Amino acid sequence: MTSGDGANDDLVTGVLAGAGRLDRGLADATGLSRERIKALIADGQVTIDGRLAGSASAKGSAGAAFKIVMPAARQSAAAAQDIALSIVFEDEHLIVVDKPAGMVVHPAAGNADGTLVNALLHHCAGQLSGIGGVARPGIVHRIDKDTSGLLVAAKTDLAHHGLARQFADHSIERAYLAVVKGWPDPASGTIAGRIGRSAQDRKKMAVLPSEAKRGKHAITHYETLQKLYRAALVECRLETGRTHQIRVHMASIGHMLIGDQSYGRPDPALRPMLLKIGFHRQALHAAVLGFAHPANNNKMRFCSTLPADILELIEELNGSDYENQRV
Known part of the structure; x- marks a missing residue:
């Protein structure tokens, strides 16, 4: 799998490993969630062997070449907030934090702010991967609000793709x-x-x-x-x-x-x-x-x-x- 690194949209390409539902095959090949794949197919951003993918439930074929256009990240809906973080590791690609119990990972109904995403947006000055969408910039995985401990977030789309792939193939x-x-x-x-x-x-x-x-x-x-x-x-x-x-x-x-x-x-x-x-x-x-x-x-x-x-x-x-x- 390869991904573009343009200033605007990102292009993800590869081949399907086997036959079966298209959304499942693309999720396995890219590390993206099936829900994210379904949304991209619905938005006309996915082609299979040069043809626009029409349905997430369509059957894919082993060896079929796919292209996914990842729209450039929009302005995050979450606000940056100066919330203390326990940072375990950080470089230009990713950040590992030790999340306290009681902190929600990303904004959602009932938790519009005070989340890990709000804190990351402030700490990273907005430099987070846009693959998670406007509500979840940088978020590759999550742990429950009342679970404490380690979590990694992606600063770049390259890091997000790489980490998501490892979560998908269970090598984490x-x-x-x-x-x-x-x-x-x-x-x-x-x-x-x-x-x-x-x-x-x-x-x-x-x-x-x-x-x-x-x-x-x-x-x-x-x-x-x-x-x-x-x-x-x-x-x-x-x-x-x-x-x-x-x-x-x-x-x-x-x-x-x-x-x-x-x-x-x-x-x-x-x-x-x-x-x-x-x-x-x-x-x-x-x-x-x-x-x-x-x-x-x-x-x-x-x-x-x-x-x-x-x-x-x-x-x-x-x-x-x-x-x-x-x-």
């Missing part, structure tokens, strides 16, 4: 630390299952039946690092990156994240302790992020220590008062 290293209810048995393992919108609550995600045709394939590897009072500290490594993947997968095996308000049933025995320390978010932290630098292919790997609130949670769950009460 991502490890999360989570405090979950109970002790997983077995202590380590792999959870695989399609994740999609819950039929009972469209605001939630769920592990779908194996025969379901909707949703997306998801794989999470987990390992118990420390047994606590009625809980455990686990490391979760992602092969895929689906919405709420760790929260949904751990809840599906009976070990919801401590503090999660959406998935699973909280342990009543832990409620007084959580109230005592004021812990009100899911205990999830993006601790490791590794990738190949999209400009020079150098291996990059960053680690983030647990934030104070999760450390306090672990200390409380590991306290001497509970030594005779462990599950």
Whole structure:
């Protein structure tokens, strides 16, 4: 795949790897989301073997040559705001930040400002990739509002394409630390299952039946690092990156994240302790992020220590008062 670097529109070219739905094949080949591909097809920006692509659901053919015109970035709808950032790494291509819990990644309904994008626009003086559109400049991936930890944003379209491709082919290293209810048995393992919108609550995600045709394939590897009072500290490594993947997968095996308000049933025995320390978010932290630098292919790997609130949670769950009460 190649991409242009003109002052105006950007041209992305390549060939389809296999047959199947056009939007899926183009997403796999470019690292762009299927929704972004659908919008570009609808806008007449995609050609296949020299012909305008007519439908996202059309069948693509292996080896077919594609061209995608990426419209030049428009003025961002988000406003630059002077919000402090914990910067782990930065160069002219990308920036890695350690996001605090409580910060939304990009503006959306109910969160028009105060987001990571607002902070990045100020810090980077507007020099962010335009591929994410006016609401999400520079955003290649995201983590939930109440999840803390590492996130990379792209300053250039070249970096955005390169990082998105690595996310698409699952070569990004991502490890999360989570405090979950109970002790997983077995202590380590792999959870695989399609994740999609819950039929009972469209605001939630769920592990779908194996025969379901909707949703997306998801794989999470987990390992118990420390047994606590009625809980455990686990490391979760992602092969895929689906919405709420760790929260949904751990809840599906009976070990919801401590503090999660959406998935699973909280342990009543832990409620007084959580109230005592004021812990009100899911205990999830993006601790490791590794990738190949999209400009020079150098291996990059960053680690983030647990934030104070999760450390306090672990200390409380590991306290001497509970030594005779462990599950």
